Amino acid sequence: MNGKMKAIVKTKEAKGAKFKEVSIPDYGSEQVLIKVESTSICGTDLHIYEWNKWAQKNISVPQIMGHEVAGKVLEVGDRVENIEEGDFISAETHIPCGYCYQCKTGKQHICNNMRILGVHKDGVFAEYAVIDKVDVWKNDPTIPAEYASLQEPMGNAIDTILAGDVAGKNVLITGAGPAGLISVSVARAFGATQVIVSEPNDYRRKIALEMGADKVVNPLEEDLTDIIYERTDGIGVDFVAEMSGNEHALNEALKLITAGGEMGLLGLPDDNVSLDLTNGVIFKGITLVGVTGRKMFNTWYTASRLLKEERIDLDPLITHIFPLEEFKKGMELMESGNCGKIILKP
Numbered sequence: 001m002n003g004k005m006k007a008i009v010k011t012k013e014a015k016g017a018k019f020k021e022v023s024i025p026d027y028g029s030e031q032v033l034i035k036v037e038s039t040s041i042c043g044t045d046l047h048i049y050e051w052n053k054w055a056q057k058n059i060s061v062p063q064i065m066g067h068e069v070a071g072k073v074l075e076v077g078d079r080v081e082n083i084e085e086g087d088f089i090s091a092e093t094h095i096p097c098g099y100c101y102q103c104k105t106g107k108q109h110i111c112n113n114m115r116i117l118g119v120h121k122d123g124v125f126a127e128y129a130v131i132d133k134v135d136v137w138k139n140d141p142t143i144p145a146e147y148a149s150l151q152e153p154m155g156n157a158i159d160t161i162l163a164g165d166v167a168g169k170n171v172l173i174t175g176a177g178p179a180g181l182i183s184v185s186v187a188r189a190f191g192a193t194q195v196i197v198s199e200p201n202d203y204r205r206k207i208a209l210e211m212g213a214d215k216v217v218n219p220l221e222e223d224l225t226d227i228i229y230e231r232t233d234g235i236g237v238d239f240v241a242e243m244s245g246n247e248h249a250l251n252e253a254l255k256l257i258t259a260g261g262e263m264g265l266l267g268l269p270d271d272n273v274s275l276d277l278t279n280g281v282i283f284k285g286i287t288l289v290g291v292t293g294r295k296m297f298n299t300w301y302t303a304s305r306l307l308k309e310e311r312i313d314l315d316p317l318i319t320h321i322f323p324l325e326e327f328k329k330g331m332e333l334m335e336s337g338n339c340g341k342i343i344l345k346p
């Protein structure tokens, strides 16, 4: 399709981005062109906007930002099967190579040659976007576009919670950014008996309660240890979802897991962290599981079922909806932490 479109483009190797007119992108024989209906801002987008160390190493400008998306297929490449014009789709954002050891052994989500939508190629904060056929996920038409675009971060939360066994168990979630908040309702949906959330930001603790947390704790003002032992009959929690990437939170959580417990780690520490492996992990028989991306496409089936059957309510999570051109408001809110998930619409 020829013509112009509006997009949020990272134009300079510095903080910021521009809302500007660019050409509607060309697509290859194994790609589809979509009309974007809804997108959402991820922590990764904020890193790219702020131009942190990770972004400086991974992003080449100019590039269209964004990766969480739902939209309608407009055109398909000639080597694309089973996807048609008009299909309502979302996109997995990890683009696996298809031939490395991990890809060949059923672990495409940790492909050795991974490329990522909106990181290594133009993203979706635009009126139109190109999606690789391997990443197309056909949505159930009953799922609203705002929810459909959130299946990507839902996948992170689902993989983190599934890193252990939460059914009938006490769960601690450290950090209530969007992925932590989704994890609250995922843990509930998977049968956790009690979900406790530790988060310093007042606004996010409030959303955590709306997402179904039984107890929220401000770790800077309250004694998390006392609260956990009191609420778990002195046992400690069975499972921790570590979503903060904060060294102190991680070490405290290791102390609060009961021996034999499990921890899924999604939060990314900025630097190396030091852990008491001997007493905190080895002698306690703790299982630590690193989580990256989402299992392809197991988590997508789970996310869409949870949405379709309304086992999860994402309404409290969606705190702001802006048109694309007001993306700066969204980025500033993300910086302040006073938001849940922010939707951007073309």
Ligand SMILES: [Zn+2]
Binding pocket: 042, 043, 044, 067, 068, 152, 153
């Ligand atoms: Zn994301």
Ligand SMILES: [Zn+2]
Binding pocket: 096, 097, 098, 099, 100, 101, 102, 103, 104, 108, 111, 112, 113, 114
């Ligand atoms: Zn691969």
